[in-house]
Amino acid sequence: MAQDLLHDVIKEARSLGWVQWLAFLTGLVYIYFATRSDARCWIWGILSSALWAYTSWFQLNLLSDSILQMIYVVLGVWGLYSWRIKKNKTTLPVSHCSPSQLILYLFVGAIFSIALGQFMKSTQAAFPMLDAALTVFSVIATIMLIKQQIENWIFWIVINLVSIPVFIIRDGHLFALLFLIYFVLSIKGWKEWQQLLRVNAS
Numbered sequence: 001m002a003q004d005l006l007h008d009v010i011k012e013a014r015s016l017g018w019v020q021w022l023a024f025l026t027g028l029v030y031i032y033f034a035t036r037s038d039a040r041c042w043i044w045g046i047l048s049s050a051l052w053a054y055t056s057w058f059q060l061n062l063l064s065d066s067i068l069q070m071i072y073v074v075l076g077v078w079g080l081y082s083w084r085i086k087k088n089k090t091t092l093p094v095s096h097c098s099p100s101q102l103i104l105y106l107f108v109g110a111i112f113s114i115a116l117g118q119f120m121k122s123t124q125a126a127f128p129m130l131d132a133a134l135t136v137f138s139v140i141a142t143i144m145l146i147k148q149q150i151e152n153w154i155f156w157i158v159i160n161l162v163s164i165p166v167f168i169i170r171d172g173h174l175f176a177l178l179f180l181i182y183f184v185l186s187i188k189g190w191k192e193w194q195q196l197l198r199v200n201a202s
Contacts, residue, residue, distance in 0.1 A: 016174075017059065023051035024178065031182060034145060035189035037094060037196055039084035046076035068135060072142065079146040094196045097149040105140050112136045126170060134159055134166075150197060153190035160186055 016024070026048035033041030053069035097105070117132035138159055144152035160183035167176035 017055075019051055019059070020055050023048050023055060026051065027178075028181065028185075031185045031189070035185055035192050037148070037193060039080065042076045042080035042083060046073055046080070049073045049076060068139075071139065075139070075142050075146065079142075082146055083148075093200045094148050094150050094193045095200075096197075097144065097147070097151050101149075102151065105144070109133070109137050109140050127166065130162070130166065134163060150190070150193045153186050153193060156186040157183065157190065 026044050030041050030044040030048050033039075033044060049069045049072035053066045053073065056066035056069060113129070113133040113136045115132075116136060117129035120128035120132050137155055141152045141155035141159060144155065160179045163179040164176050164183065167173070167179060
């Protein structure tokens, strides 16, 4: 079983083009800098999202995913402006989101997930409601990351954990491995931001 999975991962890895590999690697660098609350993460995030958008549009013919990646590019520009240019810093203070903000995030996320899920039912999506929820809450988690709210990592931990079996079921074992790495880095981000939060409070 494990040997078959490893074989599938290697096979999928060999099938990737250099643009996809570059998008993959820059995405990992983005997460690494994000866990350290380092503004350079947005530069790598913009590059990774732009590369994935190109791949989705021109190579995989996935219009919806390409549009999502372009949204991430816009959010990346916003994040870079908020973290570095606007405040002229590379590492910013971490904060908690208020209970009312958390409720708002969950409410808006649920509404948009249902709406997008209904639309995706008319497409070839394997899990329309789950795909919609993962997409919507990924955008919300990115916005929380921009706002330096530590709870963004809880969102990412759940999103990445759920994404692992989704890609395994779809035989996307390489991407399941990618989200496993993201899952581990999200836990690392949660712990490191907790330390930053304690430093800011002292």
